[in-house]
Amino acid sequence: MSHPTSAPVPPPVRGSSRSASRGGPVVVVPQRRRGRGVLPPWWLTVIDAVLVVGLGVLCAWPLGQAWTGDRWLVAVVVGLVLGVVIAWTGARWRWGPWLTALAVAVAYLLVGSAVAVPNRTANGLVPTADSLHDLVIGLVQSWRESLTLPVPLTETGVVLIVPLVTGLVGGLTAGVLLWRSRWPGLAGVVLALVLVLSAAFGDVTAPAALTRGLVGAVIGLVWLRWRSLRHVRARWGRRVLATLVVVGVAGGAASGLGALADPQANRVVLRDHVDPPFDPHDYPSPLSKFRAYKKEPLRTETSLFSVNDLDSGTRVRLAVMDTYDGIVWNVSGGPESAHDSGTFRRLRNDPDAEAKATTRGSITVTGYTGVWVPSVGDTLSMTPVRDGRADDASAAELVINRETGTVAQIGGVTTGTTFEVEAVTPPPLVDEEIAVLAADPSVSLPAPRIVPEELADRVQRWQVDDKFAGGSGGELALFLRDAFREHGFYSDGIDDDVPAGHGASRLAELTKTATPVGDAEQYAAAMAVIGQQMGLPIRVVLGFKVPPGGDDVRGQDISAWTEVKLAGAGWVPFDPTPPEDHKLRKPNDDPDEEPQPQVLQPPRVPGEPKEASDNLQQGDGHRKELDVLAVLGTILGIALDVAKVALLLSPLWGVLLFKFLRRRRRRRADDPTRRLTGAWHELADRVRDLGVRPAPGSTRRESAYAVAERYDAVPVVTLAHTADRHVYGAGEPTPEEAHAYWADVDTALRRIRKATPWWRRLLARFSLASVPWRAGLERLRAGLGSRARRAGRWFAALGPVVRVRAGGRRLARGVAGILHRDR
Template identity: 85%
Template sequence: MTSPPTNPVGGVPLAPPVRSASRSGPVLIVPDRRRGRGALPPWWLVLTDAALVIGLGVLGAWPLGQAWTGHRWLIAVVVGLALGVAIAWAGARWRLGPWLTALLTAAAYLAVGSAVAVPNRTSGGVVPTADSLHDLVVGLVQSWRESLTLPVPLGETGVVLLVPFLTGLLGGLAAAVLLWRSRWPGLAGVVLALVLVVSSAFGDVTAQAALARGLVIAVVALVWLRWRSLRHVRARWGRRVLATLVVVGVAGGAASGLGALADPEANRVVLRDHVDPPFDPHDYPSPLAKFRAYKKEPLRTETSLFAVDGLDSGTRVRLAVMDTYDGIVWNVSGGPEAAHDSGTFRRLRNDPEANAKATTRGAVTVTGYTGVWVPSVGDTLAMTPVKDGRTDDEAAAELVVNRETGTVAQIGGVEPGTTFEVEALAPPVPVEEDIATREADSSVSLPAPAVVPEELVDRVQRWQAEDGFGGGTGGELAQFLRDSFREHGFYSDGIDDDVPAGHGAARLAELTKTPNPVGNAEQYAAAMALIGQRLGLPIRVVLGFKVPPGGDDVRGEDISAWTEVKLRDVGWVPFDPTPPEDQKLRKPNDDPDEDPQPQVLQPPRVPGEPKEASDNLQQGDGQRRELDVLAVLGTILGIALDVAKVALLLSPLWGVLLFKFWRRRRRRRADDPTLRLTGAWHELADRMRDLGVRPPPGATRRESAYAAADRYEAVPVVTLAHTADRHVYGEGEPTPEEVGAYWADVDTAVRRMRRATPWWRRLLARFSLASVPWRAGVERLRSAVGRRGRGAGRWFAALGPVVRGRAVVRRAVRATTRVVRR
């Protein structure tokens, strides 16, 4: 008989190979000769695992590239994955515990994260500084919020790069630890799948080869982990490889079929869709509503709003484009509820290739202008904010643009002194003859106006009848509306007369119901866009300025509003429906009276109550106001609910639940079978105390069971007590099966007792302190405090002679001083 092979280290016999029979033939299972659980596998397997973790991790994190610009996000992911794998290898190599591994991870994060995630805050781009370490600590929480709230594509400034770095670091560390230091190495595939899920959640809505990417990760991880788990099994690998390929083929075919049925242009549901957007134009008042304010002093002529450089006179500098009307104001689109053709606001990304096509280059320096809307020209390709002679990276990170409308905004508003260097593509302006031949671009669908005054519709219909306009192309309709408003209307800025401001439905109805319409660009542009959308034109309102001739400073008097209509093969064409400023309506009393009438002395006016005096009274003017009792009660109720929420959150009752959970877990996982069984009885006894059963002090199990049996007759508590006594005082130890069965009986008994108890008593039992030994804890704490107090007393008593000696010395010194002075 041959002896079993021995281990060369220590001469310990090794376990012989085990043969197993299966349908596929004999399988030889070679035992793992590692030095123990938790030891590193061979070096070739470590390198293979590390390469696959990093490779699959990068593939899983690829959706982040749709939300981040540049390539630094990819560097952050790769460095994070490699760093996590290295930390896991070091922990397995030197057998580091969880706390030491976490400490090593924190140190590596602070040492490497500065150069990877916040290089602009480091010294020389590599050496960490106090600012970079502060950003790393704060960014552990702030980076996730900023990556969801800032508009995409995200830049490389701030702390947003911490998201890909942390995703790679934590994903690589968890996957490698599970591979090399756990009993379940197959969970590494789950970790890599979570990396894909997290990256997709923090990515953008655009789905690019998401199905193929997930399928590749699943197939590679399945084959890799299967081969890894069976690397010690010598079997017919041809059949295993063939079976694996069949499974992968079936899964791939099913996935491909589902992908073919799905919408190829479908968008993912990402987290940024469920957070408050960083910029919603509806959070700000309509830019067109401020039109009259620009016509008043000091904005009209005294204040310079901004200075332009490199722009020709007459160039249209736009502030905002508005394509939605709610019956009160025209407003900017691009919020979360905006129509698809209205676009959305995204981060302004300067594309060098697109900038080469720029036909207009200039600079706009903000002086007296304030607001979130940034002056822009044409189709903005690039915009660089410069302040104090250098690029303002913080302002650049807050620039957003709606590519559909061309509106540019800065989150938080522009700052005076900032110069915006603009590179834009000036749209070609076709001649009138070419416009008349163009059809409206029917591919654009704008939101229908909420209200269209009937007076506006009737006036346009009368103009059509008078001019014999029976229809035509979209360009001809736009020209007809523009010319009709210019010919039949009169101009008034509303400063020197009583022409009302605004462009609500009532104001537009008043504009068009009078024989002679009077208004300014605010009313005429709003009216033309409103009736144009009613007639099916893709039309919108634009607010902006026209660069004055021979001047660089733009003031309020240069404000203007016009409309834009999208025509086929031409794009958005501007139309100005406002009459010339010298086309004013002459009132009857404008002519001098050739035969003046003699003045008649009028009787003195008796002062009376002012009209609508209640509207002019301010707070504290003596008017008696009624107390809104419901509002006060609602406020008090809201405060009470807030206090209750805070009290519930900070309540020590959660500690009671945690203690009971920990106590049950400790009892059920005791090493000794007898202790596990008696722990089940103690659990039952504690539940009975919480439900209100009060056995006498020092009662035995049977006495406690009899006390509970009086209340719960249908629960075999006495039988459970006898069973516990038999196992505790009988011969031998209970088997694991008997312990498990006893715990199951105890759980059943507890459920029956709870069903027999009123619901309010069951709720109170969850947080009851009857089974919590808090009195014993208080006694131990008091004893410990007493011992510390007595020790402190002895210490002070020992210091007594020293203190008294110092007092004697001080008295002697004072006496000597008095003698010397005498």
């Protein structure tokens, strides 16, 4: 539409243009537009970039608790800088989404090799085929490995892709929102999402997390508020002070509510909800193998490991068990363990171990097999050595539970490996010192699920017989230790029929008589069970005692004891097992001088079946039966895999791509008239996909009335009139009018979508109603038919030539035959 030349020109205004029919003349401000936003001045761009990188690093700081070294920080910074640079370049040169995505992919492949997988590059910088392969595969695998591998994560593998991609995507998205959108304040939301993602992929420990969050919130709020109101004169000192007060009050309220919800301030991260590569519950209870060490060949014939620089009597620990399910004592630290039981993390050597260690020695594995690594005291550092050199592969597989001190190696220890150990061993305490110590109230172990009544009754009788006036802490631990040692008898079960095991039925059998008989397995288990019921922070330890005058440790040196956490002294060991020479003398040990005649015994009446716990394998808490749920889960998993493949290969993706390219072609048409009519066609196709089918050959207005019958709140009829006026009226529509018409169509489509159920909208995206597939098939068939007709005409034209050549060949053969006869 044209306007009178005499009309005064209004002052330049910012904002999107509208058609002349809706608002009069429009004057476009001569500024550099980037997408839907205006590129800010260079000084503001620099401030934005610096704050995005700085706040991005602050928000990504929780990742540092899950990685070793500083390469994770380099990856985050490089990712943020790359994202900001690509966002600014795209805004400066008006890149579209596809070109921006291509630039991100190229930058990721070129720079990511040196940052995330430097060990796969040439000279640590130049990308290779291996590094590019790791970068592509790592986009999927790195997120899983960063959660399943034990922390702290090393700088090898593809796990550094997580901080790199986090910074790259966060910096790019924040830059695009700042410089190419109408909502630059959403950049703060993006940085908050970076914080959430980093905390989710971090570790359960995060020092000063609340302080960093408050500082980031204050800086982000002040920055974004000043950015939006930088042209307004205001008292920014008052605004900053008010922001500090609001954030401080909110932070205090959040910390208070968090303390009320979780008094122990335990963080929850994603790795708490995935199965780690080392779960102690995947292995049998170490204590269940106690009796096997007492038998040959492990008893005396086989050397399990040899020790150097360790004094005689030193306790070499294999495993610490603090959970009892009525069947076995087991190592804690799995996905469902209590926080007081700790979790298994990658063993990181203390850099000050040389100054702190009170015990130094080496343990060489000879005949021992298993995942539990022999250790001493509170392990500060452990270095596996093979063939005189440090074994980095074995060191990467060492994990430790810092709460219990249990060390394990993923996949099991290797014969011939020497573990050089530096540890802290507390000095031994005498009984008088232990008796005055109280139990440590900071430890709260899970109570045993089953406590045999016979065990509780026997301990109560001992309290009466020994006149134990009652006590707690060290005094109660000493009473239990002495009671089992004085009232019990020792038997390793080799020369008699004393059964092994430490389930509830075995502990009941141990204490149902006044003369308990058993070995260290039963006595340590019984003391720990009754001790936990009486409120002691007590656990069971399986290990060996270094024999006097010898370096080789064998099965006969196996032992089990208990440890109680006492205030000011740590975990104090208690050995409740009677001496090995304190054995019960049975009445029939002496020969009977007057043997009685044998009497025929009545037939044995079948008794009740054994308890379910007797049929369970040691270390397993479930019956070995067909798991229907597991079978159903496997079938469901296969069905999901098939569904995934079918979804990836589905032609529906082609429908989405066709509709996307069609809309793009209509919106970017060179002719403003075609661009405007393309907007109407887009509206008509969308409502056709939603089920509105106008009569064939309907005009725009007739189609609009059909749409208005279903969506009466959408001005579709007005849009049809506007399109007819621009197409059939005098003059050509301007580009601004076409742009404004597209904006009106987009608004109408949003209202239509809001008035449509979600399932109908989903089906409409894949609907073929607006896809001219029938016309395409007709064109394809017509094209093939025309090609076939042209080929037929071509062969028909070649017919005379073929006949002439065939006749010439027959004439030549005839002449040759005549000449042959004449000869």
